[in-house]
Amino acid sequence: MVRTCSKMWAVALTVLLSAAAPARALNIFACEPEWASLAKELAPEADIYSATTAYQDPHYVQARPSLIAKLRRADLFVCSGSELEIGWLPALQMRANNSKVRDGQPGAFYAAEQVERLDVLGKVDRSMGDVHGGGNPHVHWSPTRIEQIAKALTQRLIVIEPANAERYQQQLASFLQRWQTQREQWAAQASSLNGVQVVSYHTSYRYLYDWLGIEQVGDLEPKPGLPPTSGHLASLVSLHKQKPYQLIIYASYQDGKAANWLSSKTGTAVLGLPYSVDPNKEQLVDLFGLYQTAIDQLLAAVAADG
Missing domain, CATH: 3.40.50.1980 (Nitrogenase molybdenum iron protein domain)
Known part of the structure; x- marks a missing residue:
């Protein structure tokens, strides 16, 4: 009888502990x-x-x-x-x-x-x-x-x-x-960016430009995935003479060397935009911060360009 009661208590205790244990997080x-x-x-x-x-x-x-x-x-x-x-x-x-x-x-x-x-x-x-x-x-x-x-x-x-x-x-x-x-x-804050022409590294911001009406007139890559070459960068210098663009943009994960070289030859401002969320930076801690920071930086760069 004592052994039976002990088994019953053990089962009851197991059930209670299971019920009290928190569900595993997804x-x-x-x-x-x-x-x-x-x-x-x-x-x-x-x-x-x-x-x-x-x-x-x-x-x-x-x-x-x-x-x-x-x-x-x-x-x-x-x-x-x-x-x-x-x-x-x-x-x-x-x-x-x-x-x-x-x-x-x-x-x-x-x-x-x-x-x-x-x-x-x-x-x-x-x-x-x-x-x-x-x-x-x-x-x-x-x-x-x-x-x-x-x-x-x-x-x-x-x-x-x-x-x-x-x-x-x-x-x-x-x-x-x-x-x-x-x-x-x-959208209201960034309305002045509509029609701004830029050269970018890759098509990382294709959807951002589409939303804000920014026109990417050139790419620092000669072809997607290929690093900038001297000949291709020279063609972007020539492009600036025909169609002056206002910004040269690259993402936070991309090398800014080619963008800075092109800037030195054209006098166009360079902007390194954040590409994604960074939980360790307050201004980029989530998607809201990422968007706000990108828009603020674009507006500031265009304003500085005059």
Whole structure:
């Protein structure tokens, strides 16, 4: 009898401890910090890890053992897609051997697949350089696309954790309200940027320019993915004589050497724009800060140019 009672108490204690133990947080692997930031808006209780920083080229990432381990434990990954991570994400998926985050599963979420992309190409070959046939993948620079991606990501979170559906919908509603209010303010603030002509490094800000009406008239790369050459930079000097552009822009993960050289030959201002969220910098801590900082810097650079 004593032994039976002891067993009953042991079972009861196990049940109580299980009920008291907190549920395991959803584990989210973000390929880039912009998607880690969005995931935090929608799932603040989740355990979120960003594979890259704002100062890394997201095209080229080493499939390190630490990244493999993180993806192995993930319930969901959130990546740009449109071939941005084609050089490293498939290798991570294969080595992580996590069935939850295989392509086609609910745990595999590609942001660019949720929206209409710019610069979709019908035919791609090596002679064109490192182009993305499925369209420009840098969709986090489009505020309206961010809204669409947030809605799609919320639905994916609900598929993975249906018990938390109401919570996720509430987080989405809060984010969209704040984002749409800010988007209108940004558009008004940046209206003077419409028609500004720039030369950029790569097409990293294609969606930002499309939104603000900025015209990219030249690229520091002779072809996508190829480093600037002296001959190509000389052609951009000639372009400035025919069509004076107001800014030379490169991203925080790109080398500014070519931009500074071109500036020295044309007298055009150089601007190193932040590319993504940096949780360690107050002004770039989230998507709101990233957008505001980029707009402030663009306005200041154009104003200084006169």
